Structures are given as structure tokens and as C-alpha cells.
Amino acid sequence: MTIADYISSLTSNPYFGAGFGLFGVGAGAALLRKGWQGTLILFRRHYIMTLEVPCRDKSYQWMLQWITTRGAVQTQHLSVATEFSQSESGKVSTSYHFIPSVGVHLFKYKNNWIRVERTREQHTLDLHMGVPWETVTLTALGKNKKMFTDMLEEARLVALKQTEGRTILYTALGSEWRQFGAPRKRRPLESVVLDVGVAEGIVQDLVDFIGNPQWYSQRGVPYRRGYLLHGPPGCGKSSFITALAGKLECVVCVLNLSEKGLTDDRLNHLMNTAPVQSIILLEDIDAAFVSRDESKSVKSAYDGANRVTLSGLLNCLDGVTSTEARILFMTTNYLDRLDPALIRPGRVDVQEYIGYCSEFQLANMFRKFYPEASESLVERFVQSSKSLNKNLSPASVQGHFMFYKSDPEDAIVNLHKLR
Known part of the structure; x- marks a missing residue:
């Protein structure tokens, strides 16, 4: 019997014509479709x-x-x-x-x-x-x-x-860190003139910290480092931290504790999720808190608006949930306003005073702005600055130099105009 005869016999069969044959064909097609779908699922699961x-x-x-x-x-x-x-x-x-x-x-x-x-x-x-x-x-x-x-x-x-050769700044947005502005050209550390040995001491301490994590783990010491830079405004605290980040190829995460809506929980989350190889910077820490000894008589400028508590910050610094492998810098213009618990060892490991210009700083700043000036002219500038009998911040000296970019003689003659 040929295939044509077989098909002809099926079509003439009363049971097939009654629907059983059509049901079988439909069931077969459904099985084929299901098998094809299963094959596609297996293929996607194992080969895609x-x-x-x-x-x-x-x-x-x-x-x-x-x-x-x-x-x-x-x-x-x-x-x-x-x-x-x-x-x-x-x-x-x-x-x-x-x-x-x-x-x-x-x-x-x-x-x-x-x-x-x-x-x-x-x-x-x-x-x-x-x-x-x-x-x-x-x-x-x-x-x-x-x-x-x-x-x-x-x-x-x-x-x-x-971003190679540039410093990236991050700021807190909600509960995460977001890049702030475009990457900035790294500032040479030598461009920030501090007093003798100050910059070198901090750099050496940080290099030693970054290069010896096993020293901390072997002795059970938390692997984190805290620094406090204090002194009058305009003396280079923030500039030094930015230049230091460029020197160490770190990013800077700026955190404003006085930000409205910042809570202890969110602060803890941000401290623990900072980008790798970063410096966390808390600027003007005194503006957010006052010493508990003074809290009864002195009110913070942000009292009532700030939801971050001092105890919450202390727990973030060295509590159970505090993060490891962290570099933290704090700055303040008024060291005496800070609570002693905030700056004790373990929370602040290194304190450094960044103050008004010394003779060393005045001489080096003059040399940097006027590299062709003679040493006698440098000495004359230093002595003339001392004769003013007032404290000079690096920011004010730099501003003075900007008025006399190309004439060091005029910069010395007009020192009396320096504010």
C-alpha cells in the first residue's frame, strides 16, 4: 500500500472523520511545539x-x-x-x-x-x-x-x-557617593607650602599606613587612620588634603555633617561605602558639634537642623560597624570647641597645626612665585613681612603676589597693602 492509499483510507475512515484523527494531529503538533519550546529554553539556559x-x-x-x-x-x-x-x-x-x-x-x-x-x-x-x-x-x-x-x-x-593624572572629588547624594564636577588636574604637593616638616611627616605616616596592612592585622589593631588639621582659616588645610590625594593617587570624598537630612544611619552607610582608595574629608567639624562640656551654654549654629548626633559620629569612627582600610581627615578652625572624645587616639591618630606663615613659608612662597629672584631679595621680603607685626596667612600672601605677578620689587614695596 502506498502512502497516498494510506492517507485515502484514513480520510474515508468514519472514526478519523469523526474527529479522533484531527485530535491526534493537533496533539502531535502541540507536543512538537512544546518540545521546540523546551529545546529553546534549554538552549538559552546552557548556551546563551x-x-x-x-x-x-x-x-x-x-x-x-x-x-x-x-x-x-x-x-x-x-x-x-x-x-x-x-x-x-x-x-x-x-x-x-x-x-x-x-x-x-x-x-x-x-x-x-x-x-x-x-x-x-x-x-x-x-x-x-x-x-x-x-x-x-x-x-x-x-x-x-x-x-x-x-x-x-x-x-x-x-x-x-x-582620569589619569587627575583628582576626582565625590560628594554624598542620598545614600551614595556621586562624582562632583569634572576630574581636576592633580595639584603638586610642593605647591602647598607648609612649615618645616609638617607635610613630610603626614606623607610619611600615610605611606607607612598604606604599605603595612599586615602590621595592623597581626597585632589586632583596626586598619584605619584618622588625621585632624587645625588652625586659622586660609592657611592651607583643604589645599594640602587635595594635593595629598593627588600625591597618593586617591579620590577625595567630601562629607558635610551639617547637611540637612543627614542621619546617623545614613552617615554610617556612607562611611562604609566610600570608593576604594579614597580619603574621606570632614571639613569644619566644629560647625556641626560643640563639646559636651559647653553644650549647656553654647548652641551650635546648626542646632535643631542637624540630625547627626555626636554619639553617631563616634560610632562611625571606631564603633562595631566602622569600616576598615579607611583614611579620614577632619579640619577645624577652633580646636578648643571639639569634644575630647572626638579627637582621642583611635579616632584621631595624628593632630597637626596648620598656622600662619613662618619665615620658612614666606621665603619658599616668594621663591615659588619669583623663581629668578636673588636670595638677598628673598631675605628682604621676609624681613619686610616681619616688620608688619601681624599674622599672615598663606592665602593672603598668595593673593598679594597675584597683584604683582612679574615684579618682586613691587611686591616688597607694597607689602603695607597686604591684608
Whole structure:
């Protein structure tokens, strides 16, 4: 019997015609469809890799920029990111960077095609930034997850290269750290003139701390270091910390304890989630708290507005939940206003006075501004400064030099105008 005869006999069969045959065909088709779907599921589960990068992850912007440089720039669908940069002369320039827009893009990486899908949830907001929630999903064939690790590492290195030789500042936004402004050109440590041995002592202490973590672990000492710089305003405390960060290739995380809405819990979270290799800076610590001995008679300028408590800060510095491998700098203009518990050893390990200009500082500042000046002229400037009989801050001396950039003689003759 041929196949045609067999089909003819089925169609003439009354049971088949009554629907049993059609049911069998339908059931067979359903089984085939289910089997095909199962095969696709197994294939996707074992032979397709996906990597989701949410917008809150630190590598999100790295990946977008890296994907663009790897070839997705050929796509016709782009988003623009505008940046402003300032040169040493003060001129501001504008640059435009194109990144893949919302949608699907393709690029090739190590002979593998990568599907990139950037999605934006219009009804879901990032509560800290107030912008729609975004994700980037990378899809590739294979089982080698190391490829994604290599991609992330390449993206990180590209991002680091863009900030090479620059200092990055972070500030707290909500419960996370966000980059503040564009990366700044590193300031040479030698450009901040402090008194004899002050800068060298702090640098040596920090280098010793960074290079000997095992010393702390072997002795059961918490691996963290706290510094307090105190002295009159305009004497170089903040400038020195910024230059120090450049010298050590660290980022600076500026935390304002007087910020409205900052709580003990959020402060603790921020201290524990600071970027790696960072210096946490608490400026003007005296403005947020007063000594408990004086609290009955002296009111803080922020009393009633600040929700961070002194006990909360103390716990962040060396409590059970305090983080390890941390470098903390605090600055104040009024050392006597600080609570003794805040500056005891273990919370503040090194205290350094950054004061008005000494003869050493005056001479070195004059040499830096007028490198061709003779030593006799330097000595004359120092003696003339001493004859004023008043304290001179480095900021005021530098401001005076700015008026007489090219004439050291005029700078000395007009010293009486120095404020």
C-alpha cells in the first residue's frame, strides 16, 4: 500500500472523520511545539549568557562609554552626554560624547557578537537621582562567563585612563557617593607650602599606613587612620588634603555633617561605602558639634537642623560597624570647641597645626612665585613681612603676589597693602 492509499483510507475512515484523527494531529503538533519550546529554553539556559548592568552600578557609565568605543558607535541611534572642562588658563571648553541610546545594538568582541539592549523604565525612578531607572543587558552565545569579566575590566581601565593624572572629588547624594564636577588636574604637593616638616611627616605616616596592612592585622589593631588639621582659616588645610590625594593617587570624598537630612544611619552607610582608595574629608567639624562640656551654654549654629548626633559620629569612627582600610581627615578652625572624645587616639591618630606663615613659608612662597629672584631679595621680603607685626596667612600672601605677578620689587614695596 502506498502512502497516498494510506492517507485515502484514513480520510474515508468514519472514526478519523469523526474527529479522533484531527485530535491526534493537533496533539502531535502541540507536543512538537512544546518540545521546540523546551529545546529553546534549554538552549538559552546552557548556551546563551546574559549580563544585566543597572544604572545604580558603578560600572554602568563605564560600560556605555566602552561599548561606544568598541563599535556600537556605528549605530544610528545615539544619546549625547555633554561635558565641560576648564584648562589651566581658565578657558572652558565643551565636548560631546555619544553613547548608545535606548534600544538594541550589536557589536563584536573577541570574534563574538554581543547584543546590547538598553532599556528605560518610565514608571520606575531612581529615588536618589530622580531619573528613570535604566539597565543595559548584554547577550552572547557560549558558556565562557570570563568574557563578561574581561569586558568589565577593559571598561574600567578605559575609564581610569580618562582620569589619569587627575583628582576626582565625590560628594554624598542620598545614600551614595556621586562624582562632583569634572576630574581636576592633580595639584603638586610642593605647591602647598607648609612649615618645616609638617607635610613630610603626614606623607610619611600615610605611606607607612598604606604599605603595612599586615602590621595592623597581626597585632589586632583596626586598619584605619584618622588625621585632624587645625588652625586659622586660609592657611592651607583643604589645599594640602587635595594635593595629598593627588600625591597618593586617591579620590577625595567630601562629607558635610551639617547637611540637612543627614542621619546617623545614613552617615554610617556612607562611611562604609566610600570608593576604594579614597580619603574621606570632614571639613569644619566644629560647625556641626560643640563639646559636651559647653553644650549647656553654647548652641551650635546648626542646632535643631542637624540630625547627626555626636554619639553617631563616634560610632562611625571606631564603633562595631566602622569600616576598615579607611583614611579620614577632619579640619577645624577652633580646636578648643571639639569634644575630647572626638579627637582621642583611635579616632584621631595624628593632630597637626596648620598656622600662619613662618619665615620658612614666606621665603619658599616668594621663591615659588619669583623663581629668578636673588636670595638677598628673598631675605628682604621676609624681613619686610616681619616688620608688619601681624599674622599672615598663606592665602593672603598668595593673593598679594597675584597683584604683582612679574615684579618682586613691587611686591616688597607694597607689602603695607597686604591684608
